Amino acid sequence: MRSARAPGSWPTRWSRRRGRGAAGASTCGPRWRTGPAGLAVIVTVAAAAAVLASPAVVRASPAAAVLASSAVRRASPAAADRTHARTLDAGARLYHAGRLAEAEATVVEAVRAHPTDPHGWLWLGAIRYRQGEVAWAVRAFEYVARRRPRDPVPLLWLGYAHLNAGRPTDAAVAFRRVLLLPAGTAAHTLARQGLRAVDPLPAVRGRPGAASAWATDPATYQRLALHYNPDLSPPVARMIGDALVAYSRQFDVDPRLVAALVIVESGFQPRARSRAGAIGLGQLMPGTASALGVDPDDPVQNLYGTVRYLRGNLDRFGWERVHLALAAYNAGRGAVERYEGIPPYEETRWYVTAVSRLYRRLLDM
Numbered sequence: 001m002r003s004a005r006a007p008g009s010w011p012t013r014w015s016r017r018r019g020r021g022a023a024g025a026s027t028c029g030p031r032w033r034t035g036p037a038g039l040a041v042i043v044t045v046a047a048a049a050a051v052l053a054s055p056a057v058v059r060a061s062p063a064a065a066v067l068a069s070s071a072v073r074r075a076s077p078a079a080a081d082r083t084h085a086r087t088l089d090a091g092a093r094l095y096h097a098g099r100l101a102e103a104e105a106t107v108v109e110a111v112r113a114h115p116t117d118p119h120g121w122l123w124l125g126a127i128r129y130r131q132g133e134v135a136w137a138v139r140a141f142e143y144v145a146r147r148r149p150r151d152p153v154p155l156l157w158l159g160y161a162h163l164n165a166g167r168p169t170d171a172a173v174a175f176r177r178v179l180l181l182p183a184g185t186a187a188h189t190l191a192r193q194g195l196r197a198v199d200p201l202p203a204v205r206g207r208p209g210a211a212s213a214w215a216t217d218p219a220t221y222q223r224l225a226l227h228y229n230p231d232l233s234p235p236v237a238r239m240i241g242d243a244l245v246a247y248s249r250q251f252d253v254d255p256r257l258v259a260a261l262v263i264v265e266s267g268f269q270p271r272a273r274s275r276a277g278a279i280g281l282g283q284l285m286p287g288t289a290s291a292l293g294v295d296p297d298d299p300v301q302n303l304y305g306t307v308r309y310l311r312g313n314l315d316r317f318g319w320e321r322v323h324l325a326l327a328a329y330n331a332g333r334g335a336v337e338r339y340e341g342i343p344p345y346e347e348t349r350w351y352v353t354a355v356s357r358l359y360r361r362l363l364d365m
Contacts, residue, residue: 084114091123095130096344103127118144122154125161134165145174152178152187159194160350163357168198185275190350193264197354201361202227214365218245221259225268232268236299240268240281243300244307251311257322258307260359261329264351270299282306326352 087110094103104127111120125140138161144154159174171194178191202223214220222241225232232240244262248255265283266272278285279296284305286296292308294301313325316333327342328335330351335343342349 084110084117084120087113088120088123091127095123095127100127100130104131116147118147118154122157125157129161134161137161138165145177150181152181152191155181156187156190156194156350159191160353163194163197164353172198189274190347192267193351193354196228196263196267197358197361199228201365215254215256216245216249218242221245221255224259224263228263229268232270236270237268240270240299240303243303247304247307251307253307253311253314256362257359258303258310260355260362261310261326262303262306263358264354270302271297282309284309323352323356326355 087106091103091106091110094100094106104124107120107123107127111117111124114120121140122144125137125144128140129137138158141154141158141161145151145158148154155174155178159171159178162168162171162174175191175194175198178187179195181187218238218241220241221244222234222237225237225240226234244258245255248258262268262281265278266281268281270281272281272283273279274283276285279289280302281299282302282305284292284294284296284302288309289296289302289305292305294305296302296305310325310329313328313333314322317324317328317336323342324336327348331343331345331348335345335348342352
């Protein structure tokens with residue numbers, strides 16, 4: 001049953017109150033700090049110039065290869081004439097500068113000149129989505145997907161648009177269509193992350209309304225680990241559940257937020273490796289793991305590093321701005337500070353959407 005929690009009231013912090021019980025334990029249940037409103041995160045792919053010109057962006061985003069190649073195809077003379085391409089590029093720059101009304105006017109001009117070019121419709125869908133016209137944007141993404149049935153980019157946009165709009169079934173359909181394409185590792189990885197955010201969750205055992213009890217029970221996260229990764233042995237799953245709750249308590253972070261992050265990052269696969277070199281349950285980069293003093297191949301140490309790094313992000317960006325802490329986990333703290341918000345990296349925007357939506361589902365269990 002969905003709780004009566006107001007939209008945007010996210011508990012993220014584990015703050016103990018005094019109570020009876022063993023030393024260091026609380027029998028009054030956790031008290032969570034309120035977090036931000038749900039994010040209307042829109043992904044944009046067509047920043048070809050930024051993606052292609054900035055090696056830092058390419059390193060930060062495994063999606064860059066897919067997105068850049070799609071942008072190159074659209075910019076070619078075979079797709080549209082040079083004037084049309086320049087108009088769309090101007091609209092892209094306005095979009096990324098946050099000047100949505102001007103971007104819309106520019107892209108509408110391009111679409112009127114070339115009404116069958118899917119590139120223009122993709123851009124217009126992105127702009128309208130940012131303006132809150134979700135239903136209109138979804139129709140635009142669907143049109144582009146029909147015109148380019150073997151291109152994963154409009155399907156990824158469509159999937160994450162549905163996810164943001166609270167339509168998990170439609171989102172799952174779009175993500176699964178990506179997995180049917182020979183789209184390469186990057187697109188498939190993004191689709192799998194989206195699917196993890198919408199897949200059915202296992203039943204939670206416990207008394208109705210006793211959210212704090214199951215939320216702090218290691219057995220809950222053992223079941224989650226086995227649900228997302230049935231190949232885990234029960235002892236390893238139990239070890240993961242114990243460590244996730246223990247480190248969440250140690251660093252005063254909601255274990256459900258940690259679980260949502262781990263599910264999206266790796267699906268509870270201790271041996272997961274990304275093309276960028278991220279390792280393990282929390283997909284720690286080797287440099288980050290070294291700075292934290294952990295072995296990322298050890299699932300318990302990996303969880304320690306994951307929770308500690310996430311706590312550091314919450315401290316830096318504020319407990320009321322969980323979306324920035326998640327963006328920093330994915331793209332780095334420097335990127336969030338440089339852009340003073342979620343960086344304009346497609347993978348990061350999608351990532352924040354997936355973890356945020358899954359966290360909300362865990363809160364409402």
